[in-house]
Amino acid sequence: MTAGVLVRGVSQRYGQAMALDDVSLEIAAGEYVVLLGPSGCGKTTLLNLIGGFAEPAAGAVLIGGRDMAGVAPKDRPTTTVFQDYALFPHMTLAENVGFGLRMRGAGKAERAARADEMLALVGLAGRGDRRPHELSGGQRQRVALARALAVSPDVLLLDEPLGALDLKLRRAMQDELKAIQRKVGTTFVHVTHDQEEAMAIADRIVVMQAGRIADMGPPREVYLRPKSLFSAGFMGEVNRIEVAGGRSALGPMAVADGVLCIRPEAISAGGALRLGRCVVRDMAFFGAYLRAHVVPEAAPGMVLVVHLPQGAEVAAGDVLDLGADAHVVL
């Protein structure tokens, strides 16, 4: 019902481009892992290698300890939820969901019962006799999920499953995906380029860049203590200040050499790492916070992004004495 995945030193190349470059990754049974990165970073390639739609040029993929080399998708303990849903348009929802069991030789009654159960799990109870074209995008996505889960895979692969949905629906489906994963206990490997989606659902985020793993860890870890500049920037907005020999454009900085990374919301009047006096250039109300661009007096060429409390009374031209509550140096 659930199994771990071990990706060992996998490389894959498409023509000249290196799609995956010696990637190793261990996914525990029952874990919800999100592969996050911009398009072309290799996340979908990695998913395809796990699902068996491609064979790695080098390295190995093990599922539940079993080497998957030469095992076709149909014989792997994985199923996939595709971005375009890939429902069978000529079948009813129940037939769609029962398809995997039919291929495994299950009888009609068993298939119908399982289809009912799965459709109920995704909130489409009693709609089994509809056809895919009668459904909305979100509902089709649910059917695709039910169909993939109906065969009780050890590992469920989700390829940008929410990519085609509008923002509100996407946020609602994230919560549901997570709840369903908790209920069925299957290992989920989910590919997305939306870092908010990744943080909302992942037990662990794997940030990928140019065919390599740039960072990985629980959402809090990856966001607050990124291990690479790329990962820091991809997970959210970040201010970068170069520090060399204890000095920066803002004056002396008591941090190690490198790039000092500070999230906009970590900057406040009371922050411990002092940034000095800054002039507010402009600001906008974002609901939960005020987003302001400020220019340090010590470095007129630099612009920092700062999130101020919702109730702060600030206007353009005001001077604030700011400091950082949290930072990393990369």
Place this chain on the structure above:
Amino acid sequence: MRALSWLYMAVAYLFIFLPVAVLVAFSFQAGRLPVPPFQGFSLRWYEKVLGDRDLMAALGHSFLVAVVSSALALCLGFLAAHALARVRLPGSVLMRGLLIAPMTVSYLIIALGLLTVFGSLGIRLSLWTVGAGHVVINLPLCFAICYAAMGDQQRSAERAARDLGAAEWQVLAYVSAPMLAAPLAAAFFLSVTFSWDEFIIAFLLTRFDVTLPVEIWSMLRSGLSPATNAVGSLVFLVSVTLVVALEMLVFRRAK
């Protein structure tokens, strides 16, 4: 101007359908010759035709050849289209070209070629050899229709089917073919229509058992008779029925 365009349309349709209309009209001729003057309405030629054992045998042969050769052409065309739409091979453009090529060759050349091949292989001419000829002419058509109908949706549904545990034959039988039901039916009915009317290949590749067009041709050799008109009308009726059925069942539903 408006009246002129209506007139143009009327003349155009008259030009196309007058021969057929005359053929059908004189099949009801009471006299012995299918030429004016019209001597009165009679169904005697239909009676004669439907009672003619050779003609009815030829009708049966035509039907058999049309259905079997079209089914075969459809299977081969579908499988070729499925493979070429899915797998990108270095020679796939060339292979596509080769599959379509018979469309550009005249039926006479195809018939002569097949005649030579069958002759040198010592295969005796029969309804099977005509069927083979009709597969040759209808395969490009079936291939082209199937190939044009295969798109991304098809491809991703097939991928999903494989992912869910379907073997290759199950993908074809449960997903690919049903998803293409409309174009497959269109290809089949068109093939049947072409095979049903085809004369040159049927004439050159048959010996004792002949198809309907060949039988009609031999009737014509013994002179004009309203009976020929009656057979012609029946053939036309079958073709029209097929085309209308195609229009109603397939194209209407596809929209």
